[in-house]
Amino acid sequence: MGINIGSPGSADLPMKIKLLEPEASGKSRIEELIAKRRSIRQYKDKKISESIISRLLWAAQGISSREGLRTSPSAGALYPLEIHVVTGGNEELEPGVYRYVPEDHILVREISGDIREKLSRAALSQTMIKNATVSIVISAVYARITSEYGNRGFRYTHMEAGHAAQNIYLLGVELGIGTCSIGAFEDEEVKSVLKLPVNEEPLYILPLGYI
Numbered sequence: 001m002g003i004n005i006g007s008p009g010s011a012d013l014p015m016k017i018k019l020l021e022p023e024a025s026g027k028s029r030i031e032e033l034i035a036k037r038r039s040i041r042q043y044k045d046k047k048i049s050e051s052i053i054s055r056l057l058w059a060a061q062g063i064s065s066r067e068g069l070r071t072s073p074s075a076g077a078l079y080p081l082e083i084h085v086v087t088g089g090n091e092e093l094e095p096g097v098y099r100y101v102p103e104d105h106i107l108v109r110e111i112s113g114d115i116r117e118k119l120s121r122a123a124l125s126q127t128m129i130k131n132a133t134v135s136i137v138i139s140a141v142y143a144r145i146t147s148e149y150g151n152r153g154f155r156y157t158h159m160e161a162g163h164a165a166q167n168i169y170l171l172g173v174e175l176g177i178g179t180c181s182i183g184a185f186e187d188e189e190v191k192s193v194l195k196l197p198v199n200e201e202p203l204y205i206l207p208l209g210y211i
């Protein structure tokens with residue numbers, strides 16, 4: 001029960017309730033991760049392995065139920081998001097751009113070659129995209145959801161992108177990997193650099209790197 005720190009007043013007057021201190025450390029792991037989460041813009045020059053990338057992709061949009069439901073909530077379970085991996089290469093993956101397919105938990109190569117510098121330029125030359133060995137890009141096919149919910153589907157899609165990005169942030173804290181959700185970029189340039197289909201819009205770029 002909270003402690004009333006305001007005047008007793010009548011029932012319909014505003015009353016301040018002092019909440020218990022947040023359990024930011026120790027008590028539950030998830031509260032500790034939430035407390036430690038920050039946007040990180042500088043990374044060590046150390047490659048991120050495919051197995052770590054796989055875990056971060058699963059956290060964003062992986063399948064977590066027998067019925068095919070995913071790790072992030074989705075209005076009507078219509079899943080308008082697409083996830084791409086932009087990598088400068090590691091032991092297992094050639095430099096390029098890959099699309100994540102949640103149903104099979106696989107990556108499909110879409111572009112060969114290192115496009116990180118071009119992607120950074122398309123995002124107002126934000127250097128962390130160029131410096132990160134890997135970035136995850138969250139994009140959306142709005143038609144999948146506006147067909148059911150009309151214009152409200154745009155709002156739902158953006159909310160869902162936030163859920164997915166937060167999952168990446170929080171698992172990143174656990175793995176010692178920092179990220180920064182980037183929304184400032186030229187849409188058409190990012191679309192062109194990533195060769196996205198016309199009906200797919202980029203929403204978020206999340207560069208990843210060891211802290």
Ligand SMILES: Cc1cc2nc3c(=O)[nH]c(=O)nc-3n(C[C@H](O)[C@H](O)[C@H](O)COP(=O)(O)O)c2cc1C
Pocket residue numbers: 037038039040041126180181182183184185
């Ligand atoms: C929708 C959105 C867009 C953002 N775009 C950028 C961006 O383009 N570049 C950047 O450096 N940070 C960006 N950020 C990160 C914010 O600057 C950051 O979350 C804020 O400074 C608070 O810091 P914290 O995340 O460490 O708590 C964005 C965050 C959000 C939620």
